[in-house]
Every structure is written in C-alpha cells, then in structure tokens.
Amino acid sequence: MSTYEELCSGIEDDLGTFIDQINEQIQRIASMLNDAAPGFVAGVVDIFSDTVDDAIDRWNNEIHPWIIDTVDQVITNVRDALGDLAGRPLSLIDYANAFSDVMARIYVPGDLNQKMAIFNHDWQGYAAENYKAVATTEDTAFLNLAAAMDAGSTLAMAAANRILTLWRNLAKEFLGWAGDLIGCFEKATEADSIISFELPAAFDLAQAIWNNSSTSPTSSPPFSSSRTPRPRSPGSSWPTARGACRRTSGRWSRRPTATSSTIPATGRRGADRGAPRESSRPGGRAGQRVGRSARTGTSPIASSGSAAASTYAAG
C-alpha cells in the first residue's frame, strides 16, 4: 500500500465484499428459520416448535437489530476513520528528506574553524577581531538551523510512518472484524444454534483503531444476552421492521464507486471539512426478519422483502 487512494480503494472493496457476505448470511439464516418454522410442512407436528419459535424470537428481537446497528456502525466508522487519516504520509516523507538534505547542505562541522585558523595569520587587528566574532555567530546560527532541520526531519518522518502504520492497521483490523462476524454467521446452521448464538466481541477491537484515529462518538452497541428486545431510540433512522420487510432489496448497499481522487468523507467531521459526504446509511438494508406463524397456522414468511412479509410477528 503506497498511496492513500490505494488504501481507500482497497478498504471500499473489502467493505463491499463484507456487505455482500453479511447480506448472504442474513438471508440464509432467515430462510433457514422460516423453513424450520412449525406449520411449514402441513400436518407435521414439529416437536421442536418451541425451539424454533424461541430462535425466531431471538433472531427478530435481539440478533437481527444488533446486526443492523453494528454493521451500520462498522461501515460508518471505517469510512470516518479513512477520512480522519486522510494525511499524505508520502509527501511528509519527502519533506523529511528535504529537511535532512538541508541540514547537510548548510552546515559542515568544523569547516569555519579550519578556515578561521588559517585566517588568523592573514588578518589581525580590530576589524579582524570583529569579523571573527560575526563569523562565529553566523556559524553558530547555521549549526542551530541544521539541528532544527534535523529535528524537523525526524519528527516529520515519524509522523509519516505513524500515519502509514495506522493505515495498515485499519485495513488489517477491518479484515479481521469482517472475517470474525462472517465466520460467526456461518456457524448458525440450525435453530438450536440461534438460541445459543453468541456474537463475538470482534467489534471491541474496533476501539483500538477508533481510539487512535478517531473521536468516534459512540462505541459498538453491546449485544444483549437477555431476551428482552432492545428499545429503539425515537430518533432512529432505521426503518421499522415492517418497513424493512417491504423493501425489495433488503440490503446494505455498496458504495457505488470508490474513486481514487475522492477522500471518503463521512460523518459530520467530513462535512466540516467541506468534503463530499456519502451517506453511510443507504436506503436499502438488511431486513431479513423471520416470520413466526406457527401459532396462527399461517405459512411462515421468508421475509425477503415481499409485501406478504407483513404477516410476520414483529419484535
């Protein structure tokens, strides 16, 4: 990774892949639960109906809302972090090298002393003494200037390397979080696994980067182990569950194109910088809640977005 644009492009590609995989897993789990729901096969008494119902409840009321909130935060935070890190470390490295070159150019240790020693034999008197004083002062000034350049070179190089390290960490950590979350979903292959479903603390890792690179106002929402649905904030822009189910796409969307010249400015801070802001909350998002209709005897709904999904038991 050698340029900021390369980093942005790579992260956006990874983000797009992550979003696709998350949506696939959500779709798969929703379908799995709907298929397992009692009543799906008419006349078959499912002795596991309570388990499936519990799994559907948990999916609808706990896991699914948590995923929506958390993935949204991941997407927002990743793009915020990219914007925050929008430095030009390679330019800084050039500057550091220039400062270092200047140091070598403007001061050669001992050079003036050597010349003055010869000079002492060739010019003596009041004027010569005054000249020597002025020359020594000037030489000292060059020495100090060279030292300042050296310090500036060191600091600029350190800052550039720090920014590059943050870039690398960001890319690395993001891939780690995405992998952990996707891997977690892949284990959820049946209703029982939904009951015991535990989302990893992968997103706690995000703090390591956010703390270094951002003043992220919020942390990832904790995944509640209780069965009580988490209250939604009144100002939440998330669609209601019923609304989500009406969406035909029902997915987080990829950013259309990660252009090489556009710094992905997100969040209020991006707007403050005057950079274009792309919403990190696309209109279409996952809405794969699961229909629960065993008790009513209606067919369960694989709530993949059809209008019929409105029959599901909303959490």
Added chain:
Amino acid sequence: MSSMQVKVETLRAHASMWDSHAGDARDAAALIAPAVGRGSDFGWLAGEAGVEESFNAWTEAMDLALADAEKCCRYLAAALVSTANDFDTTDQAVATDMATLDEMI
C-alpha cells in the same frame, strides 16, 4: 593599540566562502519550499490536535531563517570585499604618498 596585518586575498577568499553559504541557504530554502505551509498533509485528525498549525509555523520560521541567512551571508561577503578593496586603495594611496615623499626628500 593593536598592530594590523592583512593579506587582502584572504579576505576575498572568505568573501567567496560566505557567498557560497548564501547560495546554500538559497538552495535550502528552495528544497523546503514544497513543505512550507503544508501541515494539512498530516491529515484532518492531526490538524485537530494542532499538528498542522505547529508544522506550518515551524516551516515558515525555517523559511524565514534561511532567507535571513542568505541576506547575512551576502552582506558579510560584500563587507569583506569592500574591506579588501579599501585596504588595496589605502595601500595604493599610501604607496603613492610615500613615492611622492621620497621624491621630495
């Protein structure tokens, strides 16, 4: 009262040395010019922490210092050349005076 002794060519050699230093200072200023005022290259977050402002202040101070250094070195070189010329002129004038005096004696 001090005795005075001078080899004016040495003064001119030193003048050349300071001229060379002035050239180095000018070249150095050109080298760092792309960095002057470019604190924004540290990124927005670093800017929030004051890095941008500090870097800009520092690079501008360095730029000014190099410009001053060039001026000082040029001035010193010119002073040495002027002094050497004065010595030459004085030496020539005194030599002429002495020659005139010699003819008068």
